Amino acid sequence: MFRIAATALILLSSTAIPAFAEGWTYTGGDGKTVTLDAAPVRIIASQDAAAGLIPLGIRPVGIYADSAVADAKALQGLDLTGIEIIGQTWGEVDIEKAAALQPDIIIGEYWPLDTTWSGGDEVVAALSPLAPITGPIQGDSILTLIEDYEALAESLGADLSAPEIAGQKATFETSLDGFKAAVAAKPDLTALAVWAGPDALYVAATPGSAELMDFANWGLKLIDPEVADDRGYWETLSWENADKYQPDLILVDNRSASTMETALAQPTWTLMKAAEAGQVTDWPAFWLRNYAVYAAELDKLTAAITAADAELAP
Amino acid sequence: MAVGATHSTTRTARLTLGLLALIVMLCAVGLLSLTTGARAIPVENVWAALTAYDPSATEHRIIWDLRLPRTVAGLLVGAALGLAGSVLQGATRNPLADPSILGIHAGASLFVVLGISLFGLAQLSQYVWLAFAGAGAAMFVVYSVASLGREGATPVKLALAGAAITALLHAIINAILLTSPRTLDELRFWQVGSLAGRDMTIVLQVAPFLAAGAVLAFATARLLDGLAMGDDVARALGQRVGLSRGLAGLAAVILAGGSTAAAGPIAFVGLTVPHVARAITGPSYRWILPYSMLLAPILLLGSDVIGRVIAPPGEVQVGIVTAFLGAPFFIALVRRRKLATL
Numbered sequence: 001m002f003r004i005a006a007t008a009l010i011l012l013s014s015t016a017i018p019a020f021a022e023g024w025t026y027t028g029g030d031g032k033t034v035t036l037d038a039a040p041v042r043i044i045a046s047q048d049a050a051a052g053l054i055p056l057g058i059r060p061v062g063i064y065a066d067s068a069v070a071d072a073k074a075l076q077g078l079d080l081t082g083i084e085i086i087g088q089t090w091g092e093v094d095i096e097k098a099a100a101l102q103p104d105i106i107i108g109e110y111w112p113l114d115t116t117w118s119g120g121d122e123v124v125a126a127l128s129p130l131a132p133i134t135g136p137i138q139g140d141s142i143l144t145l146i147e148d149y150e151a152l153a154e155s156l157g158a159d160l161s162a163p164e165i166a167g168q169k170a171t172f173e174t175s176l177d178g179f180k181a182a183v184a185a186k187p188d189l190t191a192l193a194v195w196a197g198p199d200a201l202y203v204a205a206t207p208g209s210a211e212l213m214d215f216a217n218w219g220l221k222l223i224d225p226e227v228a229d230d231r232g233y234w235e236t237l238s239w240e241n242a243d244k245y246q247p248d249l250i251l252v253d254n255r256s257a258s259t260m261e262t263a264l265a266q267p268t269w270t271l272m273k274a275a276e277a278g279q280v281t282d283w284p285a286f287w288l289r290n291y292a293v294y295a296a297e298l299d300k301l302t303a304a305i306t307a308a309d310a311e312l313a314p
Numbered sequence: 315m316a317v318g319a320t321h322s323t324t325r326t327a328r329l330t331l332g333l334l335a336l337i338v339m340l341c342a343v344g345l346l347s348l349t350t351g352a353r354a355i356p357v358e359n360v361w362a363a364l365t366a367y368d369p370s371a372t373e374h375r376i377i378w379d380l381r382l383p384r385t386v387a388g389l390l391v392g393a394a395l396g397l398a399g400s401v402l403q404g405a406t407r408n409p410l411a412d413p414s415i416l417g418i419h420a421g422a423s424l425f426v427v428l429g430i431s432l433f434g435l436a437q438l439s440q441y442v443w444l445a446f447a448g449a450g451a452a453m454f455v456v457y458s459v460a461s462l463g464r465e466g467a468t469p470v471k472l473a474l475a476g477a478a479i480t481a482l483l484h485a486i487i488n489a490i491l492l493t494s495p496r497t498l499d500e501l502r503f504w505q506v507g508s509l510a511g512r513d514m515t516i517v518l519q520v521a522p523f524l525a526a527g528a529v530l531a532f533a534t535a536r537l538l539d540g541l542a543m544g545d546d547v548a549r550a551l552g553q554r555v556g557l558s559r560g561l562a563g564l565a566a567v568i569l570a571g572g573s574t575a576a577a578g579p580i581a582f583v584g585l586t587v588p589h590v591a592r593a594i595t596g597p598s599y600r601w602i603l604p605y606s607m608l609l610a611p612i613l614l615l616g617s618d619v620i621g622r623v624i625a626p627p628g629e630v631q632v633g634i635v636t637a638f639l640g641a642p643f644f645i646a647l648v649r650r651r652k653l654a655t656l
Contacts, residue, residue, distance in 0.1 A: 068493075089493060199510050200628050227627075236628035238352030239510065240376050244627065267379030267513065271372055 026155060029110030029137025029148075030117075036132070039156055040104030044086065044127065046118030047072045049107040049135055051289035052149035054078050056165055057158045062101045064119055064127075066090040073255050073287040091120045099130055106133040107152070109145075140213040142288045149289070172291035175298040176218070182305040183219040189310035191215075192223045192247035192274075193283045196263035201237045203245065204253075204283075208233035211288055215301070223247050243271035246313040249304060250274045251283035279308045329601050332594060336608040340389075343615045347385040348377065350619050352629055384509040387517045388615040388632075391509070391573040392583065394524045396610025397531045398569035399584030400591065400602050404538035405562035407469040412584035413449075413570035416476040416563075419579040420483035421452020422571060427487050442519050442575040449571030455479055457563060466556050468545070507580035507633025509618050520576045527568030531603060534562045538599040580633045582640025583610050589644075613639070 024039040045053060045060035051074035053060065064087030065072045069080070084101055087093035106127045108118030117124050117133055124133060136148030154160055160169075183189070193204040193212055205228035206212045216222050223245050225235030237244055250272060253259050263269050263280075270276040281304035284297040349360050355373045362368075363377035395413070402411040413419050425448025429435040435444070460467040460475040537558035540548040545555050570584070587610040588602060595601035617635035624630055 199508055199631060236625075238622070238627055238629045240351050240353040240380055241627045243372065265513075268376060271375070 024155065026134055026152065028134035029112070030115075030134075032134070034105070034132045034134045036104065040131075042102055042104045043156070044098060044101060044103040044106045044131070046108040046135075048074050048109050048118055048287075048289050049149075050083075051075055051078060051287075051293075052136075052146065053107070053153055053156075055168060055290040055292055056149060056153035056160065057162060058153045058156050059083065060107070061103065062086045062098060064093045064098075064123065066119070071256075074289050077293070087119070087123070091122050093119065093123050093126050095126050098127060103127075103131040105131050107135045108133060109135050110137045112137060112139075138210065140207065140210055141217070142210045142214050142294060145210060146290060146294070168291040168295070172295040172298075175295040175302070179298045179302045179305075180218050182302045186305060186308070186310040188221075189249060189305060189308060190221045190223050190247045190313055191249040191251055192245050192272075193251040193253070193285070194263070195234070195253040195285070196259050196266065196269070198262055199239075201239060201242050201263075201266075202234040203237060204234055204285075205232055209286060211284060211286075220305075239266055239268045242266070242268040246272060247274050248279060248310050248312045249308045250280045251301075252280060253285040254282035255285050255287060273312050274308075277309065277312055279304070279312065329595055333604055333608065336605065336612070340608055340612050343612050343619070344385055344389065347388060347615050347619050348381050351376070351381055351622050352626055379513070380510075383512055383514045383517055384618065385615065386514070387512045387576055388509050388618050389611045390517065390521060390524050391577045391580070392611025392614035393607045394527065394569040394573040395580060395583040395614065396587045396591075396606035396608075397528055397603060398566045398573065399586075399610070400588040400599065400606040401531050401534065401538065401562050401566045401569070402584070403588050404541060404599055404602075405534075405559050405566065406472045407541065407544075408473050409589070410585065411473070412582075413566070413574065414480065414579065414581070415473060416566070417452035417456045417479040417483060418449045418567065418570045419574060420480045420487070421448040421450075421455075422446070422574040423579065424448055424483045424487050425451070427490050431490050439513075439516055439519070442516055445575035446523070446571045449574055450567055452479060452483065453563060453567040453571075457560070467559055472559075507578035507636075508631040509577055509614075510629060510631070512576060516576055520572045523568055523572040527565050527572060528607070530561065530565035531569060534558065534565055535599040535603050538562060539597075542597060542599070578633060580614070581637045582644060583614055583636050586640045586644050587613060 024036045025033055027033045043053075043058065043060040044062040044064065047063060047065040047069075050060055050063045055078070060083060062084040063069075063075075063080070065075065065085065067090065068088050069075055069085055084097055086097045086101070108124075110117055114120075117135065119127075127133060136145055136152060139145060150160060158165070160166065193206075193209070195202040195204065203223075203225040204212060206216050206222045206224050208228070212222060225245070227235050229236060252263055260280075260282075263275075274280065282297065282300055284293070288294045288297060348364075349355070349357055353373075353376060355376065359373045360377055363371070363374035367378060368374050399412050402413070402416065403409060405411075406416075408415070422445035425444040426441045429440065429444045435441065456472065456475045456479045457467055459479065460471040463471070465471070537553065540551060540553040541555065541558055541562075543551075548555050548558070573580070587606050590609055591602045591605035595605050614632065614636065617639055618632040620639075621630040621632050621635040
């Protein structure tokens with residue numbers, strides 16, 4: 001009985017495919033255009049691409065993550081049931097599992113500074129023989145990145161007007177309006193984005209992170225470090241010099257909860273007046289990929305900005 | 315040891331004078347460590363911070379909360395590393411012995427890695443006890459393995475067992491790190507070895523162990539002199555070779571475990587310093603031990619001060635500086651002296 005039904009389905013689908021056979025093309029972040037006979041169905045996605053696509057209704061068959069899936073901040077809160085995890089270490093994938101998934105396409109993010117895709121050259125070398133690799137570019141805005149995912153998802157058959165998907169976008173727009181209003185209400189407020197290590201305080205340069213670029217575009221005054229070493233991403237400050245910059249609000253990298261613990265444990269953390277006054281909040285560093293989490297993180301920021309005393313720093 | 319009485323007296327006087335000179339040097343390096351840092355603080359403000367502490371003054375807080383703890387940590391850890399290296403070289407009669415060769419660093423690292431990956435620990439104060447337990451466990455395993463067989467734990471078997479266990483532990487550590495980049499991230503800082511970020515609580519947690527280890531180390535000085543003559547001679551002189559080696563090993567574990575717990579694995583100090591001490595004092599451990607105990611913190615704190623000022627506004631970790639300073643120094647030493655004379 002089931003076999004007959006399955007056969008019927010296969011027959012149906014094989015007759016259905018030619019009806020859509022105008023093909024599928026997509027120009028990836030590397031500028032190269034991928035052309036397939038039909039829109040790809042079996043997708044292997046990097047963790048970030050998965051975080052961008054799943055909320056838009058596109059479910060990959062396999063995901064490769066940069067670290068243990070439980071630690072992958074981008075994947076938090078997403079339903080991953082039925083999705084094969086083919087990698088949990090940066091630069092590594094299980095090629096046998098990947099091949100068994102018979103992917104039509106590999107979707108990652110293109111990193112223009114490194115001129116490679118998510119996971120790095122080795123992962124690309126391992127996966128690209130199975131299917132073409134493409135995806136959006138890691139630019140200077142998370143919002144643009146999400147919009148790129150929207151366009152990609154739509155070409156893959158997603159219905160962006162579905163109530164849940166449209167609702168998440170609407171929630172985000174409300175959050176964004178709230179953020180812009182809070183920033184506009186405090187034009188003098190300055191913010192500093194940091195990562196706290198036990199050996200030093202790392203101050204982030206705005207151009208090094210797409211979400212910081214968004215915040216700046218939406219009116220938040222971010223203090224940029226004078227010297228950004230490490231390819232322009234960070235300035236390293238000895239904890240003795242933790243007060244080199246005096247912001248009104250400190251944003252602490254929240255990829256791992258231990259960063260905030262480390263910051264609070266440093267005796268000179270409170271040399272920054274904002275830290276002493278408790279004007280500290282999360283910086284969703286490098287992991288935002290969809291409207292729902294972006295809205296939640298923006299709300300946190302908005303609350304912190306609203307509560308902050310903008311006259312704190314000189 | 316047929317040495318003339320007058321010769322022996324002048325020699326003792328000279329070596330005592332040398333010790334006093336080292337104490338003066340150590341005080342100088344300690345002062346340098348308090349006055350030098352990534353942030354320029356005038357000496358009079360350092361003095362004011364020490365004598366009339368004002369918690370609202372930024373510079374006073376930096377002196378008390380950052381530089382004083384790391385200076386004290388540098389003194390204790392350095393002294394412990396110097397003693398541990400000397401005791402290990404004496405007990406194993408291996409000129410290349412240091413805490414890494416008997417699996418002490420690897421054991422400490424493994425336990426810290428397990429703590430991070432299994433229990434999500436992230437604070438240095440939590441690593442202290444793990445590192446201690448790991449150092450002790452590794453040394454116990456190494457000693458047990460080396461004790462198998464008729465002759466017991468001979469120097470060669472200790473070194474072989476230590477190297478084998480270290481290799482095994484590193485394989486396990488790497489296996490965990492490869493599958494858990496987060497653990498690697500947390501560990502990276504601890505594993506280089508640094509005096510920065512160690513607050514007074516960590517120093518105070520470890521201090522009693524280091525004191526006990528130092529007392530035990532000095533108590534074994536005579537036994538080490540006996541072992542230096544070879545196991546057979548020592549035995550003929552009525553020394554219980556196994557017990558001596560066991561006591562010395564215990565002292566080394568406490569000292570090396572404690573220092574590793576407080577500052578992470580720091581390379582080359584425990585290896586290099588005993589050779590410098592021996593070059594000054596001659597073969598007697600009654601002199602080598604106190605010289606090592608004073609020379610090592612001078613090297614360690616000096617390296618830390620250099621690390622603080624060479625990369626402003628950041629810092630370089632002391633473990634990297636000691637490796638840079640220690641390696642060429644050690645090569646020079648090896649080329650100049652016949653190490654086999656140990």
